[in-house]
Amino acid sequence: MVLPITKLPAAILRRPVVDVTFPLSKDIRRLLKDMVDTVIKADGIGLAAPQVSRNLNLAIIFLEHAGVPLFPIINPVIVSSSKETKVIEEGCLSLPGVFGKVTRPKKITFEYFNLQGEKQTITDDDWIARVAQHEIDHLLATLIVDKFDAVTQGAELLPKYAEHKT
Ligand SMILES: [Zn+2]
Known part of the structure:
Protein backbone atom coordinates (compact mmCIF):
# COMPACT_ATOMS: atom_id res chain seq x y z
CA MET A 1 0.00 0.00 0.00
CA VAL A 2 1.33 3.38 -0.98
CA LEU A 3 1.49 5.72 2.01
CA PRO A 4 1.23 9.51 1.96
CA ILE A 5 4.65 11.15 2.17
CA THR A 6 5.09 13.73 4.87
CA LYS A 7 6.37 17.07 3.64
CA LEU A 8 7.90 19.96 5.47
CA PRO A 9 6.86 21.73 7.65
CA ALA A 10 5.26 18.61 9.22
CA ALA A 11 6.49 18.32 12.81
CA ILE A 12 7.02 14.53 12.58
CA LEU A 13 10.07 15.20 10.39
CA ARG A 14 11.70 16.99 13.33
CA ARG A 15 10.82 14.53 16.08
CA PRO A 16 13.22 12.02 17.63
CA VAL A 17 12.81 8.41 16.52
CA VAL A 18 12.49 5.31 18.66
CA ASP A 19 14.67 2.21 18.12
CA VAL A 20 12.98 -0.81 16.58
CA THR A 21 12.96 -4.04 18.62
CA PHE A 22 13.29 -7.62 17.38
CA PRO A 23 11.67 -9.84 16.36
CA LEU A 24 9.91 -7.35 14.13
CA SER A 25 6.22 -6.93 14.86
CA LYS A 26 3.59 -7.50 12.21
CA ASP A 27 3.04 -3.76 12.22
CA ILE A 28 6.67 -3.02 11.37
CA ARG A 29 6.80 -5.70 8.67
CA ARG A 30 3.68 -4.21 7.13
CA LEU A 31 5.19 -0.72 7.39
CA LEU A 32 8.36 -1.84 5.61
CA LYS A 33 6.32 -3.37 2.78
CA ASP A 34 4.29 -0.20 2.49
CA MET A 35 7.46 1.91 2.48
CA VAL A 36 8.77 -0.17 -0.43
CA ASP A 37 5.55 0.44 -2.37
CA THR A 38 5.75 4.12 -1.49
CA VAL A 39 9.37 4.70 -2.52
CA ILE A 40 8.81 2.91 -5.83
CA LYS A 41 5.66 4.92 -6.56
CA ALA A 42 7.43 8.15 -5.65
CA ASP A 43 10.43 7.25 -7.82
CA GLY A 44 12.71 7.82 -4.83
CA ILE A 45 16.00 6.19 -3.85
CA GLY A 46 15.41 6.09 -0.14
CA LEU A 47 12.70 6.66 2.43
CA ALA A 48 12.85 7.08 6.20
CA ALA A 49 10.01 6.21 8.57
CA PRO A 50 9.32 9.83 9.65
CA GLN A 51 8.55 10.54 5.99
CA VAL A 52 5.54 8.27 6.31
CA SER A 53 4.61 9.74 9.69
CA ARG A 54 6.21 7.09 11.91
CA ASN A 55 8.85 8.06 14.46
CA LEU A 56 10.76 4.80 14.15
CA ASN A 57 14.49 4.30 13.61
CA LEU A 58 14.32 2.69 10.20
CA ALA A 59 14.66 3.55 6.54
CA ILE A 60 14.89 1.79 3.23
CA ILE A 61 17.47 2.21 0.51
CA PHE A 62 16.33 1.67 -3.05
CA LEU A 63 19.17 1.82 -5.55
CA GLU A 64 18.17 -0.77 -8.09
CA HIS A 65 19.28 1.53 -10.90
CA ALA A 66 22.78 1.31 -9.40
CA GLY A 67 22.59 -2.48 -9.17
CA VAL A 68 21.89 -2.62 -5.43
CA PRO A 69 18.87 -4.71 -4.35
CA LEU A 70 16.48 -2.82 -2.11
CA PHE A 71 17.24 -3.20 1.60
CA PRO A 72 15.98 -1.81 4.89
CA ILE A 73 18.32 -0.27 7.43
CA ILE A 74 17.02 -0.69 10.95
CA ASN A 75 18.52 1.26 13.89
CA PRO A 76 21.40 2.46 11.66
CA VAL A 77 24.48 4.21 13.02
CA ILE A 78 27.38 5.77 11.14
CA VAL A 79 30.55 4.51 12.80
CA SER A 80 33.13 6.30 10.68
CA SER A 81 33.26 8.97 7.99
CA SER A 82 36.07 9.99 5.67
CA LYS A 83 37.67 13.41 5.93
CA GLU A 84 37.33 13.61 2.19
CA THR A 85 34.01 15.13 1.21
CA LYS A 86 31.97 15.27 -1.95
CA VAL A 87 29.39 17.78 -3.15
CA ILE A 88 26.35 16.30 -4.86
CA GLU A 89 23.01 17.77 -5.83
CA GLU A 90 20.32 16.20 -3.64
CA GLY A 91 16.57 16.31 -3.47
CA CYS A 92 14.13 14.93 -0.93
CA LEU A 93 10.62 13.50 -1.19
CA SER A 94 9.68 15.67 1.80
CA LEU A 95 10.38 18.85 -0.12
CA PRO A 96 9.54 17.99 -3.70
CA GLY A 97 10.83 20.26 -6.41
CA VAL A 98 13.75 21.62 -4.40
CA PHE A 99 17.30 20.55 -5.19
CA GLY A 100 20.58 21.81 -3.89
CA LYS A 101 24.21 21.07 -3.39
CA VAL A 102 25.02 19.14 -0.24
CA THR A 103 28.52 18.37 1.06
CA ARG A 104 28.96 15.06 2.84
CA PRO A 105 31.81 12.71 3.70
CA LYS A 106 32.62 10.68 0.58
CA LYS A 107 33.10 7.39 2.36
CA ILE A 108 31.35 6.04 5.43
CA THR A 109 31.05 2.88 7.43
CA PHE A 110 27.67 2.27 8.98
CA GLU A 111 26.00 -0.45 10.97
CA TYR A 112 22.37 -1.45 10.95
CA PHE A 113 20.14 -4.43 11.62
CA ASN A 114 18.50 -6.44 8.86
CA LEU A 115 14.99 -7.92 8.92
CA GLN A 116 16.23 -10.90 10.90
CA GLY A 117 17.76 -8.66 13.56
CA GLU A 118 21.33 -9.44 12.47
CA LYS A 119 23.86 -6.63 12.69
CA GLN A 120 25.32 -5.68 9.32
CA THR A 121 28.21 -3.39 8.43
CA ILE A 122 28.65 -1.59 5.12
CA THR A 123 31.56 0.54 3.98
CA ASP A 124 30.88 2.48 0.82
CA ASP A 125 32.08 5.55 -1.06
CA ASP A 126 29.41 5.73 -3.72
CA TRP A 127 25.61 5.75 -3.91
CA ILE A 128 24.94 3.68 -0.81
CA ALA A 129 27.10 6.03 1.28
CA ARG A 130 25.23 9.01 -0.06
CA VAL A 131 21.72 7.70 0.40
CA ALA A 132 22.49 6.16 3.79
CA GLN A 133 23.73 9.53 5.04
CA HIS A 134 20.62 11.27 3.74
CA GLU A 135 18.31 8.70 5.36
CA ILE A 136 20.20 8.54 8.64
CA ASP A 137 19.95 12.33 8.74
CA HIS A 138 16.17 11.98 8.55
CA LEU A 139 16.32 9.65 11.56
CA LEU A 140 18.25 12.39 13.39
CA ALA A 141 15.56 14.92 12.38
CA THR A 142 17.92 16.63 9.93
CA LEU A 143 16.85 17.52 6.41
CA ILE A 144 18.74 18.75 3.40
CA VAL A 145 17.35 22.25 3.88
CA ASP A 146 19.67 22.38 6.92
CA LYS A 147 22.65 21.44 4.77
CA PHE A 148 22.33 23.15 1.43
CA ASP A 149 25.50 24.89 0.26
CA ALA A 150 23.41 26.32 -2.55
CA VAL A 151 19.89 25.76 -3.81
CA THR A 152 20.06 24.83 -7.48
CA GLN A 153 16.37 24.33 -8.26
CA LYS A 165 10.24 28.52 14.75
CA THR A 166 8.66 29.89 17.87
ZN1 LIG B 1 14.88 12.94 2.25
Missing part, protein backbone atom coordinates in the same frame (compact mmCIF):
# COMPACT_ATOMS: atom_id res chain seq x y z
CA GLY A 154 13.03 25.25 -6.70
CA ALA A 155 14.20 28.07 -4.41
CA GLU A 156 10.80 29.70 -4.93
CA LEU A 157 9.18 26.69 -3.21
CA LEU A 158 11.18 27.07 0.00
CA PRO A 159 8.72 29.45 1.73
CA LYS A 160 6.03 26.76 1.33
CA TYR A 161 8.20 24.29 3.25
CA ALA A 162 9.50 26.75 5.81
CA GLU A 163 9.05 25.92 9.47
CA HIS A 164 7.83 28.53 11.86
